[in-house]
Amino acid sequence: MKNFDVIVVGAGILGIAHAYAAARRGQSVAVIERSRQAHGATIRNFGQVLVTGQAPGQMARYARQTRQLWVELAQRADFHVRTNGSLVLARSVAEQDVLEEFAAGRLDSGGYRADLLSARETARLFDGRLEHHCAALRGLDDLQIYSREALPAITRYLAESLGVAFITATLARQTREGEVRTTAGDFGARHVFVCPGHDYLTLMPEVFAPLELELSRLQMLRVAFESHAFALDRPLLTGLSCVHYGAFADLPSAVALRQHFQARHPFLMDNGIHLLVSPTPYGELIIGDSHRYGVDAPPFNSEAIDDALLDLASQTLGARLRVIERWQGVYGAHGPAPFSVIPVDPRTTVAVMHSGVGMTVGLAIGENAVAAALGG
Template identity: 30%
Template sequence: MKFDIAIVGAGVLGSFAAYHALKSGKKVLLIDASTKSHGATVRNFGQIVPSGMNLTLWRNLGRRSLELYRELSSLMPDALWQQGSLYVASSEEEAGLLEEMHEINRETDYSSKLITPTQCRERVPSLSQGYCHGGLLYPQEMSAESVLLMKYLWELLDDQPNLYFKKASPVTSIEELPNGVEVRCSTGNKFMSKHTLICCGHNLNQLFPHLLQTKQMQISKLQMFRTRPIEGIKIPGNLLTGLTIRRYEAFKSCPNYKNLSAPNVDPNYEKFGVHLLFRQSVDGSIIIGDSHEYFAARDTDTLSYEIHQEINSLMIDEANRILNLPHLNIDRIWNGYYSQENSRGVFLKSATENIHLATGIGGKGMTAGPALMERVIKGIFNEIPLEECLLDEY
């Protein structure tokens, strides 16, 4: 047997699975269909925000991921940095939720700081005076330039003597045989390993589709854009806004969340799941998004590929309400897709004793993925079926 584990898919989940397996001394085969990362992992904001996650399992995984990212950040300071996350309230009601959240953070020992509208504008001078009713700052949170992060992570993995990285090799079949698991690629290559872990992102119709295409699995299509570098605008770290406070799981634990009145915006924001996030890159360009459209995993033919101008207009209008920006010169617009398991927040399953599936982490993969895969790798090598490895904590 050549490999202790074969990992199929090298997005953030598969790559961190390989990272942890190597750390525990295993011989690893990592296989991806592409020559460079191209999935959700490089199409996102790179906001590492445990503050937005539900307060039990996912925030804890986010907090552990921050530690793991910190270990890596000295090796890749231009790809991973700590400048915090600022949530800005657009109404007194939302500001009230930020106060409640701050209290919850104090009780759960997660650092945050309430700041006044003036302090918000000191941090982000372009914030509109009329928009901002107060802020909650998490100084410990991080941001990633995802394309660079994955480039460096792949290089780091490629350098490890115990890892064989097979790129440009779509896996077409995986079978448990008496002497191990056989992995076959469309290139004609065939590999044997003790365990196989499939981290196939939103590709749910190729390997074990009968297991992956459950009622609880959806594919979400997101749309976002990057501006050209804007001179004189400073947005440190992650900037999250009123519609995000209403959308992110963490805030649902605030006592007054259920009493929020409807936001004062066009109903199409709700229809397209638009909430506004900003992250500035080193060159001064700003990523702005996003929107959410949902498709059943069982019916991937309905998945649309178009960029909607209507969604762009909604995002641009809201961005201009939040920030005093010069004319937004959009450089690039793109879609990203992720799979999302709606009952537990992730799809973890052992198809056989030694073939395991991990995907469906939804919009939290950059935040919680590194720590989740640490647990998954531990579970696999302790012979725990994957669906049980987080059972106590859901």
């Protein structure tokens, strides 16, 4: 049996976060991953680190801590990160009401760093391309990562600079009290962190069963401008997103906005559609997303959902768009909180996301879980 100080099961963002935190503490670390390279939620997302969108309290604190860790990690591992914030656009007076209520009552008390832009100020952005909006909230702390390139870069950095051993194409079949049985043999560690993504059956199903967890399936698109192109340099959201994110969703104006959308746009609400736009480093845009929940993730996409996303993006950007690529994202959903960190035994900890903000809080989850288990 080969032994390490720390073994991490799963090489997605939570697994990487735990491995990074442990290796920085001078621990010998192995990461066991069933694929050659993790290809789950961590590379299928927008790469938005949306500090401004997180609910006050622990989620906002973890988002701010994760932001610092992302900037540090991007410098060390040499991958692309945008640090110039994001824009939440108000397309109507009702959406503007949400942004104004947030700015007046929650922005300072919650420790957020953001500016509320008037219609005139919004119209000055990008040579007037957004002038058809009523207002905008400019989040100053928000980041964007190009996930499909960032994860391999981080993996290389951990292996080459911090000595992390990656044991890939290997299934972990059982773990208990510091021992991990896999298809490549048995391994031992002072502590094991299990980060299985949305796989609730392979390892310790008895831990997950009482939580009655579900999956969220998303439809996402990579597009290019077909007309009226401009150089978007930060992620965009609209007021439609405010009814989904904890920083806004419980505000009275956001509750009223949700009721308005449900009455006027039931298809959007029934399919959990809200617009997110992330520019890639190559001048393309990642747009989405939708949400369908269940215990499984059927592989079949709805063209009506893709059409709705394209319509929303075209209206927001004032441009025609051409689809380059389509895919599904899948992540864990409907847990007791946005994430869970569960001590299973004195030498085993399980960490899973129950929401789509792993990029926003994941590094802090790993940092704090490792500190709790190992000290320091």
